[in-house]
Amino acid sequence: MQHSMPVKGDRGRTMEHDHYDIVVNYIIANQKKFYRLAYTYVRNENDALDIVQNAIYSALEHYGSIREISYIKTWFYRVL
Template sequence: MEEKLKLIIKAKKGDAVAFQELIHMEKEKLYKMAYIYMKNEDEALEVFQETVYLAFKSIKKLKEELYFSTWIIRILINTSISTLRKKKNVVLLNKEILDNMASYKMEDRTDVQIDLINALNEIDEKYKTVLLLRYYQDYTIPQIAVILECPEGTVKTNISRGIEVLKGKMKGVYKDDRQISIIQGRV
């Protein structure tokens, strides 16, 4: 962590190599999040690249070095949502997209996880975002509140409501209590 803080300080002073090392540390997490939003490898890469560009351009505005990860995730989320709004169409998962997902190290994905991804893609953006940050990126509620710039109570409410919506979407798919643990990422 100390090494990362040093890199952040250097990057804020304009050190491109330090910034590149920081991105290297965060790239997998950022790409996965972009892919979940965009549902397409090429578009996820574009969002990732745009995020890196925007972050590099505004790294000097980062107020608290400890929050670099949450800061850059927030940029990625905003970039993803902005890109989706520009497209003005929602891409539903179809066979082609599932095949693309399989090519992105998804060989270990199960039918249950694919069902969950389908259900996630059908819910409201605010629920999807908090659930992804909480259960797939392992952020705490306070961290999510910082990323989304909203009160912790709102984050808790959106997580709770999001889980309920997912339960409804997956109702009938699984007959036992696995449904709850699936939604909370414990499968």
């Protein structure tokens, strides 16, 4: 069985770790937008917060599935 080695980016960090940081920063910067979008669908504050919380959890759990980090917006809105 072959194991792939993590690809190292600048400063010895793996690209996977860099992608995680990008996802976290994107979520933090856009959390209010995510809530507003969820609220427009459900018209209930608690349900909208649950939707956003679940989307963030799922995004952080599956951030490795992003094929191209430049498509993070599209990727996250699919999760949401």
